[in-house]
Amino acid sequence: MLVQQLTGLDAAFLALEEAPGTYGHVGSVIVADPSTSPEPFDLAHLQRLIESRLHLIPPFRRRLVEVPLGLDHPYWIEDAHFDIEYHVRELALPPPGDHEQLAVQAARLHSRHLDRRRPLWELYLIHGLEDGNVGIYTKIHHAAIDGVSGNDVLAAVIDVSPEPRDVGEVPDHVGESPPSTLGMLTHSAWSLVKSPVRVARLGVGMVTALPSVVRNPMRPHVPILDNVLGRDADATLGSGTFRAPPTPFNHPVGPHRRWAFGRFPLDDVKDVKNAAGTTVNDVVMAVCGGALRRWLIDHDALPDDPLVASVPVSIRTDDEQGKLGNRVSAMMAPLATDVADPVARLLVIHEAMRAAKETHQALPADVLGDVTQVTMPALAGQAARLSARLRLLERISPFNLIVSNVPGPRVPLYYGGARMLEYYPLSAIADGQGLNMTVVSYEDSVFYGFVADRELVPDLDVLGRHAEDELAALKAALVE
Secondary structure, eight states, X not given: OOOEEOOHHHHHHHHGGGSTTOOOEEEEEEEEEGGGSSSOOSHHHHHHHHHHTGGGOGGGGEEEEOOGGGOSOOEXXXXXXXXXXXXXXXXXXXTTOOHHHHHHHHHHHHTSOOOTTSOSEXXXXXXXXXXXXXXXXXXXETTTBOHHHHHHHHHHHEESSSSOOOOOOOOOOOOOOOOOHHHHHHHHHHHHHHHHHHHHHHHHHHHHHHHHHHHSOSSOEEOOOXXXXXXSSOEEOSOSOSSOOOOXXXXXXXXXXXXXXXXXXXXXXXXXXXXXXXXXXXXXXXXXXXHHHHHHHHTTOOOSSOOEEEEEEEOOOGGGTTOOBOOEEEEEEEOOTTOOSHXXXXXXXXXXXXXXXXXXXXXXXXXXXXXXXXXXXXXXXXHHHHHHHHTHHHHHOSOSEEEEEEOOOOSOOEETTXXXXXXXXXXXXXXXXXEEEEEEEETTEEEEEEEEETTTOTTHHHHHHHHHHHHHHHHHHHTO
């Protein structure tokens, strides 16, 4: 492994942490049945498993080396002092070890920064869950992975049977020395020389894409039959501005988190999708939009304009499959929270997502990467701190929250021999967007994990129940 420099997009996730109360890591909680493991499922067993697969997970051995004065993006090097006992830990819940206790503990673990002097990940074996199960909480910095490569990390440590697969001979680990200060500064100077070229390339890409974007605006008027919406007018997908409407969770975030999680039957989602002629992702978006509408009504805070979601989109090419790091962009889509009827909301979101995809496809895939690549980390950090002080993301944000749907495996999986029963996501929030709604599919279920600022959304579990009620309402209207 040669010394590798972070891309501008990878470094941007580090810069997020310059704002107080913001963390750049993402995570997951797996609930597993240890009774299927061929050997006792304890901390030593889990440490041996992870250590035996480290050669399949490059980020787990890499640590950061910062460039002096923040003149360029940091570097990854192989950690010469890697310590598996630091990264893989254990704790226990008191009886009864129910889901509420698990949610509280995971939120606390998620509310701690990763140590940048070490590889940017931690894993906790959680004992004491009800029914004799164990939990496995993992967090890793977004600078190292995106949603697709995050699945690749999981794939490296799980198996399709209780017996571990043959992963080949484990190579000897050789740590690396940090690049010399002179070498990093020389490379940084060359990067600064190339910056005008990057800026020019960014400008050409944006100008080239502009006609397509103008012809297909993010929020078009979408004709919806009047027998669906009950009115003789087009359904407007937004006000035409690029500012999301204010909500109680679009404020600066503090250091503490809440986490709510649950599951939907995948067959229910597919039944709704088939009956409405939409997609699984449309149904997920509609469920989230409906849950938000219900929650905002509860708090007498429903805006007239629809909430806008930022939806992460992978831009990995076939050649980049299996590679780690970030290859991700985002598209904006309204959640139709201004539409009362669940079915009509789903149809509006279906059309909005189609329009958003067309707009997103009109933009060159590397535009976001070019934007981040031309910014020095020192300036990005200052911009993040200034944005937090001025509350810019609260005042002018084009979206209210991130809604993400990550397809997962459909077959039973085993983590160190323990049968994976549940797989819940924990994502990140930032100033101005104090709520994140992420879902992951596994086997025959869709597992949701909602993360929020502890003070901005004190009743996050209610939002989860609203999501379950919203899917039930769609199923009742379209299927039953």
